[in-house]
Amino acid sequence: MSRLENKVAFITGGSRGMGAAIALKLAQDGADIAITYTSAAAKADETVKAIEKLGRRALAIKADNLDVKALENAVNEAHAKLGRLDILVNNAGVYTMDTVDQLELAEFDRVMSIHVRASFVASKAAAVHMGAGGRIISIGSNLAEIVPSAGLIAYSTSKAALIGLTKALARDLGPREITANIVHPGSTDTDMNPANGDHAEVQRARMAIPKFGEAKDIAGLVAFLAGEEGRFITGSSFVIDGGANI
Template identity: 85%
Template sequence: MSRLENKVAFVTGGSRGIGAAIALKLAEDGADIALTYTSAPAKADETVRAIEKLGRRAIAIKADNLDAEAVESAVKEAHVKLGRLDILVNSAGVYSMDTVDALELKEFDRVMSIHVRASFVAAKAAATVMTNGGRIISIGSNLAEIVPFPGLIAYSTSKAALIGLTKALARDLGPREITANIVHPGSTDTDMNPANGDHAEGQRARMAIPKFGQAKDIAGLVAFLAGEEGRFVNGASLTIDGGANA
């Protein structure tokens, strides 16, 4: 039996990048998948088809993390259509770069809403239907722990806030053996931050292993937390960044 056989995972932002890699890895491990997308239906359909080729069920639901009602509705829809919910992965995210003097309040609010409020909404909705022993895993950033250059005030603040949310969820849901953990990727080769991008060399210079990670690296750590081996890891922040923060 696969390690996640008969489990259902809900992955926000699962149409591309790290989110898609997580959705595919959890499916490889036996889980059925519900994923959300905002503006890339073709990518979402592509990920669904790839999951179905693995012999797993998959659905894609359009839900913008800025819309709390849409996020809550998506969790409920996934539960109804797939019959249960065991794993929540808060992966949807955006990058924002402005210094405090230039950052507008509406942009700060947008980043906080996408990363923090939506993760709270998804976790609250999931917890009402999640089986005991479930998993909540959020994707943070190594930039929540160390801010190595200016312009990260909205991004780093939002990712740091996810640490507090994770620890609080671990306490609130621990009696049901539902764990909550956060994974902090460093520089990862995606459309958002390509390994051949304009700022890639500066990122590599910070790293003990001077190369970008792959989305599958992040997905592997998430899969560990989602599986039986991760059952006693709770309230933890796990950094996977090639030693950039070492």
């Protein structure tokens, strides 16, 4: 039997990049998958087809993390159509670079809503459907713990807030044997931060292993936490950044 056989995972922002890699890895490990997307319908369809080729059921639901009702409905739709819900991965995210004197309050609120409020909304909705052994895994950032350059005030603040949310979820849901953990990727080769981008060399210079990670590296850690090996790990943060934080 596969590690996640008979499990269902719900992944926000699962149409491409890190989210798609997580969806595929959890499917390879035996889970049926529901993903959300905002605008990349073609990419979402590609991810669904790739999961189905693995012999797993897959569902793509259009739901913007800024739309509370759409996100709640997506969680409930995944449960209704796939029959259960065992794993939530709060992955959907945005990146912004503005210093405190440049950043508009509306943009600060947008970043906080996408990263923090939506993770609360999805976690609250998913927890209703989870039994013992449920997993909530949020994707943070190593920039929650270090701020190596100016312009990260909204991004770093939102990712740091996810740490507190994760610890609180772990405490609230622990009696039900539902775990909550957070994974902090560093420089990872995705559309958002390509390994050949303008700022890539600066990032590599900070790393003990001076190369960008791959989305599959993050997916592997998420899969570990989602599996049986992660059953006694909760309220914890995992940095996976090639040693940029040491």
